[in-house]
Amino acid sequence: MTEHLTYALTVFTGFFAIMNPIANTPIFLGLVDNKDEETKRKIARTSTLTAFIIVFAFIILGKYIFEIFSITIPAFKITGGILIFYVGFEMLMSQKSKVHNTKNDPDEDSIAISPLAIPILAGPGTIVTAMNFASNASLFHVTIVVVDFALIVLLTYIAFRLSDKIVKKIGQNMIAVISKIMGLIIGIIGTGMVVEGIKLSFNLK
Secondary structure, eight states: OHHHHHHHHHHHHHHHHHHOHHHHHHHHHHHSTTOOHHHHHHHHHHHHHHHHHHHHHHHHHHHHHHHHTTOOHHHHHHHHHHHHHHHHHHHHTTOOOTTTOOOOOOOTTTTIIIIIIIIIISOHHHHHHHHHHHTTOOHHHHHHHHHHHHHHHHHHHHHHHTHHHHHHHHOHHHHHHHHHHHHHHHHHHHHHHHHHHHHHHTTOO
């Protein structure tokens, strides 16, 4: 029981760090500026639901994707770890990640899909994190990954809906501090993936 709880908390922390609902709230506000409440609600719902579907597909089909492209678990962990470390490093350096962000799309109809759902929420970093947790895992652990990701998506939706209040209450400076802490956590997760990949490659304990 304790082992499962620890795993669930680890997965939740990893997803929270890489998606960072609090830090993404100002981005959401910037994209939906001057839009009415109903439009904001629709964009928030569509973007989070789309992100969940995309990542869920990779969690479930990840094994088959590995087989189709002949991707080994060690190679995935090393490459994915480097990618995630890079995202965390950019966050620590107060830079917008080139992997995780894109220019604002002025098209109101597609704003929920791009850039919000892809790549801000369901970017490469999120997908790699999800597949890392689900790869070579039991059905029970995969279920934990899906449930944890669903919780993060729900928190993100709530953060988007309360975005005005959150930014006003916390302030931009505190959001910047939280982003740096999340960047450190992401960097550690990435390093851990690389180390684990190297161990698997050379059969090290």
